[in-house]
Amino acid sequence: MPKAELVVxxxxxxxxxxPVIAEVPLSRADAAGGVELTSADGTPIPAxxxxxxxxxxVVRDPSRLQLAFILPELAAGxxxxxxxxLGGGRPAPERVQVSDDGAGQVTVTVAGEPLAIYRYLxxxxxxxxxxxxxxxxxxVTRSWPISEDVPGEAQDHRHHRSLxxxxxxxxxxxxxxxxxGHGFQVHREMLAxxxxxxxxxxxxxxxxxxxxxxxxxxxxxALTAYAVSGEARVLDLDVCFTATECDVRFGDTxxxxxxxxxxxxxxxGEHGGRIENSYGAVxxxxxxxxQAQWCDYAGEVGGETVGIAIFDHPRSFRHPTHWHVxxxxxxxxxxxxxxxxxxxxxxxxxxxxxxxxxxxxHYRIYLxxxxxxxxxxxxxxxxxxxxxxxxxxxxxRG
Numbered sequence: 001m002p003k004a005e006l007v008v009x010x011x012x013x014x015x016x017x018x019p020v021i022a023e024v025p026l027s028r029a030d031a032a033g034g035v036e037l038t039s040a041d042g043t044p045i046p047a048x049x050x051x052x053x054x055x056x057x058v059v060r061d062p063s064r065l066q067l068a069f070i071l072p073e074l075a076a077g078x079x080x081x082x083x084x085x086l087g088g089g090r091p092a093p094e095r096v097q098v099s100d101d102g103a104g105q106v107t108v109t110v111a112g113e114p115l116a117i118y119r120y121l122x123x124x125x126x127x128x129x130x131x132x133x134x135x136x137x138x139x140v141t142r143s144w145p146i147s148e149d150v151p152g153e154a155q156d157h158r159h160h161r162s163l164x165x166x167x168x169x170x171x172x173x174x175x176x177x178x179x180x181g182h183g184f185q186v187h188r189e190m191l192a193x194x195x196x197x198x199x200x201x202x203x204x205x206x207x208x209x210x211x212x213x214x215x216x217x218x219x220x221x222a223l224t225a226y227a228v229s230g231e232a233r234v235l236d237l238d239v240c241f242t243a244t245e246c247d248v249r250f251g252d253t254x255x256x257x258x259x260x261x262x263x264x265x266x267x268x269g270e271h272g273g274r275i276e277n278s279y280g281a282v283x284x285x286x287x288x289x290x291q292a293q294w295c296d297y298a299g300e301v302g303g304e305t306v307g308i309a310i311f312d313h314p315r316s317f318r319h320p321t322h323w324h325v326x327x328x329x330x331x332x333x334x335x336x337x338x339x340x341x342x343x344x345x346x347x348x349x350x351x352x353x354x355x356x357x358x359x360x361x362h363y364r365i366y367l368x369x370x371x372x373x374x375x376x377x378x379x380x381x382x383x384x385x386x387x388x389x390x391x392x393x394x395x396x397r398g
Contacts, residue, residue, distance in 0.1 A: 003085040007391040010074040013382040017228040018071040022390035023064040040081040046092045048196040068198045095227035096200035098193045106202050108225050125178050126185035130162035134367045138302035142262040160262035169251025173210040176255045184209045200225045217248045233367035241359045252349040254340035257332020259363045267299025269327030276372045284327045289341030291320045294381045296372045309377045311384045313362035
């Protein structure tokens with residue numbers, strides 16, 4: 001049975017429910033029987049071979065496998081020895097389920113609990129994720145206008161559809177709003193619907209068009225959901241634009257968010273919710289338009305305090321991103337709206353993507369119980385931006 005020895009180093013940060021994806025020197029030819037991961041004392045750790053990201057700009061070494069697992073807990077400075085074996089052992093339960101109904105919706109569940117539905121057909125302008133369910137079992141994004149029967153919800157900004165990807169100036173086309181003359185995101189292909197004991201993957205290709213349906217740019221997105229404990233939910237959203245038709249100019253406007261969200265009304269800043277960023281800034285006045293590695297929006301949903309943290313990865317374009325985050329519940333990562341955010345009309349945050357080139361964005365969504373400090377959002381950011389180092393004894397460090 002082929003196997004590989006691994007040593008996981010926590011580094012300077014304490015880890016908890018930390019997703020890890022490591023390259024291991026094992027052949028895919030031996031992977032048909034699955035993978036078994038155990039600690040030095042024989043304790044099994046759920047693991048799976050990661051499908052990776054179906055992006056043309058991401059190249060993987062074909063001689064190595066991507067092994068995914070959840071590190072339950074590891075104190076700063078400590079190390080954990082693991083053994084990965086291919087082709088043996090009893091298959092671990094598939095805790096993350098991903099199901100495409102064939103009619104335009106992909107449902108994602110974790111341990112039998114609903115997490116998100118990706119709605120890729122039947123939308124007025126572009127795909128969206130709704131609902132997005134927090135660790136307490138309640139939706140953490142606004143329902144309107146996808147669901148119109150929730151009392152007390154503000155009915156403004158119809159294009160604020162739970163969780164979505166958009167930008168208001170793409171070669172002059174408005175692919176943010178649903179106002180007259182807006183552009184479209186047209187679903188072209190479902191690239192992956194993967195399930196497993198550690199993670200599930202939903203990946204799709206979309207064509208961004210102008211108001212007349214003329215294609216401007218190709219976009220691929222991948223949502224990865226992890227089987228962490230019931231105290232939190234962890235999802236990664238990766239977005240890749242490829243200029244297949246022409247040079248593409250992403251214009252300088254605050255009307256956008258490569259990751260955009262409208263939080264549940266009960267948790268917004270106008271109803272007692274709290275916005276905080278990685279620099280300790282608090283509230284819309286200190287956080288709106290500012291750059292930060294992460295931002296957290298916490299408030300009450302279903303009788304308990306929950307939060308939505310968005311992490312911007314260091315490899316993401318223009319890290320750390322600017323944040324278009326408002327007390328009324330608007331919450332986006334927008335790296336382009338410089339003249340609005342700085343108040344200086346002389347600056348230009350636009351970016352031209354040359355024909356044939358690709359542009360990558362990487363975000364993690366951390367849904368948590370409690371406020372920012374209680375959930376240790378800053379520590380969880382390091383799980384994403386500076387993950388544990390996985391060593392293969394005998395191999396040189398990269």
